[in-house]
Amino acid sequence: MGQYILAIDQGTTSSRSIIFAPDGAIVAVAQQEFSQKYPQDGWVEHDPEEIWESVTTTMKQVFDKCSLSPEDIATVGITNQRETTLVWNKDTGKPVYPAIVWQDRRTAQQCRELDDDESLVAHITESTGLLLDPYFSASKLAWILDNVEGAREQAEAGDLLFGTVDTFLIWRLTNGESHKTDATNASRTMLFDINKQCWDERLLTTFNIPKSMLPEVMDCADEFGVVSKDILGCTIPIQGVAGDQQAALVGQACFEKGMAKSTYGTGCFMILNTGDEPLQSKNRLLTTVGYRLNGKTTYALEGSIFMAGATVQWLRDGLKLIDDASETEALAQRARQDNGVFLVPAFTGLGAPYWDPDARGAILGLTRDTGISEIVAAGLQSVCYQTKDLQKAMESDGARPTTIRVDGGMSRNDWVMGFLSDVLGAEVERPEITETTALGAAFLAGLQAGVFTSVDSLTECWKSDSIFTPRLSKEERDKAYDGWKNAVARIRCS
Numbered sequence: 001m002g003q004y005i006l007a008i009d010q011g012t013t014s015s016r017s018i019i020f021a022p023d024g025a026i027v028a029v030a031q032q033e034f035s036q037k038y039p040q041d042g043w044v045e046h047d048p049e050e051i052w053e054s055v056t057t058t059m060k061q062v063f064d065k066c067s068l069s070p071e072d073i074a075t076v077g078i079t080n081q082r083e084t085t086l087v088w089n090k091d092t093g094k095p096v097y098p099a100i101v102w103q104d105r106r107t108a109q110q111c112r113e114l115d116d117d118e119s120l121v122a123h124i125t126e127s128t129g130l131l132l133d134p135y136f137s138a139s140k141l142a143w144i145l146d147n148v149e150g151a152r153e154q155a156e157a158g159d160l161l162f163g164t165v166d167t168f169l170i171w172r173l174t175n176g177e178s179h180k181t182d183a184t185n186a187s188r189t190m191l192f193d194i195n196k197q198c199w200d201e202r203l204l205t206t207f208n209i210p211k212s213m214l215p216e217v218m219d220c221a222d223e224f225g226v227v228s229k230d231i232l233g234c235t236i237p238i239q240g241v242a243g244d245q246q247a248a249l250v251g252q253a254c255f256e257k258g259m260a261k262s263t264y265g266t267g268c269f270m271i272l273n274t275g276d277e278p279l280q281s282k283n284r285l286l287t288t289v290g291y292r293l294n295g296k297t298t299y300a301l302e303g304s305i306f307m308a309g310a311t312v313q314w315l316r317d318g319l320k321l322i323d324d325a326s327e328t329e330a331l332a333q334r335a336r337q338d339n340g341v342f343l344v345p346a347f348t349g350l351g352a353p354y355w356d357p358d359a360r361g362a363i364l365g366l367t368r369d370t371g372i373s374e375i376v377a378a379g380l381q382s383v384c385y386q387t388k389d390l391q392k393a394m395e396s397d398g399a400r401p402t403t404i405r406v407d408g409g410m411s412r413n414d415w416v417m418g419f420l421s422d423v424l425g426a427e428v429e430r431p432e433i434t435e436t437t438a439l440g441a442a443f444l445a446g447l448q449a450g451v452f453t454s455v456d457s458l459t460e461c462w463k464s465d466s467i468f469t470p471r472l473s474k475e476e477r478d479k480a481y482d483g484w485k486n487a488v489a490r491i492r493c494s
C-alpha cells in the first residue's frame with residue numbers, strides 16, 4: 001500500500017477524481033460531465049445512476065493518466081455538491097426518484113407556509129444555523145416521501161435510505177455496507193442540530209421524516225467504510241468526507257479563527273472560520289459546521305452569491321461579447337477607469353445577505369461612450385462588490401476576516417483578483433493549487449490514514465502563488481462601493 005490519496009470531487013456539473021502525492025501535489029486528474037435536467041420551471045434534477053457512472057469512470061480513468069496503480073492509494077476522500085437529496089431502496093440499491101439538486105426551488109411554497117410559524121423559524125436558525133429555504137435538503141426529502149408513490153410506506157417500513165451525494169457514494173462504493181455522512185454535509189440538511197451534533201427530533205417531526213432513513217454522522221476524518229474490490233481491483237478505506245465548500249476551507253488551510261476562503265466558480269461561496277462556538281448572524285448569513293475533527297466542531301459563517309463565473313458565462317453566451325472567459329481580463333484592462341457603469345447580476349434574484357428572490361438584473365450608468373470593455377469590467381466587478389457585501393455582513397456580525405484566500409476558475413483572472421483586493425481593502429491570497437475542494441478531501445483522508453501527521457502538517461502543504469494588495473485609497477473605495485449599493489437599491493424588491 002502506497003501513500004498516495006485518491007480524492008473524489010462530485011460537483012454540480014461534473015465529477016472529478018484526483019490523485020494527490022503525500023506532499024499535496026496533484027499527480028493526475030480525470031473529469032466527466034453529466035446531464036442537468038430541468039423537468040419543470042424551477043426544478044433541477046440529476047440522474048443518480050449518471051452521477052455514479054461518472055464517479056466510477058473517473059476513478060478508473062485517473063490511473064490511465066499516471067504510472068500509479070490502485071495499490072499505491074492509501075486512502076480515499078470524498079467531497080460533494082451539498083444539499084442535493086437522494087432516496088434509495090436499501091435492498092435493491094435503486095433510487096426511488098432522481099436526485100433533487102440544491103438549486104431546485106419546487107418546495108418554495110411549502111417553505112413559505114412554514115415561514116408563518118415564528119417559533120419554528122426561530123428553532124431552525126437556533127438549531128441548524130440555516131434559514132428556512134428550499135435550498136436545503138429537509139423539504140426536498142419531504143417532497144419525495146409525499147409525492148413518489150409508495151415512498152412513505154416503504155420509508156416507514158424501514159426500507160428506504162436518505163443521503164446527500166457523499167452518503168449515496170459511500171453506500172454504493174462499500175456495496176451497501178455503510179450508511180454514513182460527515183458533520184458538514186449533515187449541517188446542510190436543515191435536520192441537524194449543529195450545537196448538539198445530532199439529528200433534530202422536532203424538525204424530523206415537522207418534515208415527517210422517519211429517523212431510520214438517516215445516515216450516521218461522522219467526523220470529517222473518520223472511518224466511512226471500505227471501497228469494495230470490484231471497483232478498482234483492491235480494497236481502499238474511505239477516510240475523509242466534507243461538503244465541497246467546507247472541503248475548500250480545509251484545502252485552503254483556513255484552520256485559524258478569522259481565516260476565510262472565497263471560491264469563484266459558477267457561484268461564489270465565502271466561508272469564514274469562526275472557531276469553537278457557532279456565531280448566529282444578524283445579517284442573514286448561514287451558520288454552519290466548518291469541519292469536525294476528533295469530535296471537536298469548528299464552526300463557520302457562510303455567504304453565497306448565485307452569480308460569479310455565471311455572469312461571465314452570460315457575457316459570453318447571452319450577450320456574445322466574448323468567445324472565452326479568459327478574454328475578459330484584457331477587455332477589463334481597457335475599460336475607462338471610474339466609468340460609473342454597474343452591472344447587477346440578479347438573474348435569479350440576489351443571495352446573501354439580501355435573499356431577494358424577486359429582484360432581477362440591470363446594467364446602470366450607461367453613456368454614449370460605454371463600450372464592450374466597460375460592460376465586461378462591470379460584470380467582473382459585480383462579483384467583487386458582492387464579496388464586499390459578504391465581508392461587510394461578516395464584520396457587522398463581529399467576525400472580520402483576517403485572511404482571504406481565493407480559488408475556483410475565476411480566481412485565475414488577475415484583473416478580478418486585483419479589483420477584489422481594491423474593493424475589499426484587504427490582501428487576497430491565491431494558492432498554487434486552486435483545486436482546493438479535492439485537496440481538502442485529500443487532506444482529511446490523509447489525516448485519518450496517517451499520511452499527514454497533524455493539522456499543522458496540512459498548513460505546511462499550503463503554498464501561496466500570488467498575493468493581491470489594495471491600491472485604492474479609502475475615499476476611492478468607498479465611492480466605488482457606494483455606486484454599487486445605489487445600483488442594488490434600484491433593483492431590490494424586498
Ligand SMILES: Nc1ncnc2c1ncn2[C@@H]1O[C@H](COP(=O)(O)OP(=O)(O)O)[C@@H](O)[C@H]1O
Pocket residue numbers: 011013264265266267308309310312313325326327328329408409410412413
Ligand atoms: N479567466 C477567467 N476570467 C473570468 N472568469 C473565468 C475565467 N476562467 C473561468 N472563469 C469562470 O469560472 C467558472 C468556472 O470555474 P469552476 O471553478 O470550474 O466552476 P464550477 O466548479 O462551478 O463549474 C466559469 O463560470 C467561467 O465563466
Ligand SMILES: O=P(O)(O)OC[C@H](O)CO
Pocket residue numbers: 010011012013080081082083102243244245265266267
Ligand atoms: O458543485 P458546486 O461547486 O457548484 O457547489 C455547490 C454547493 O455545494 C451548493 O451548496
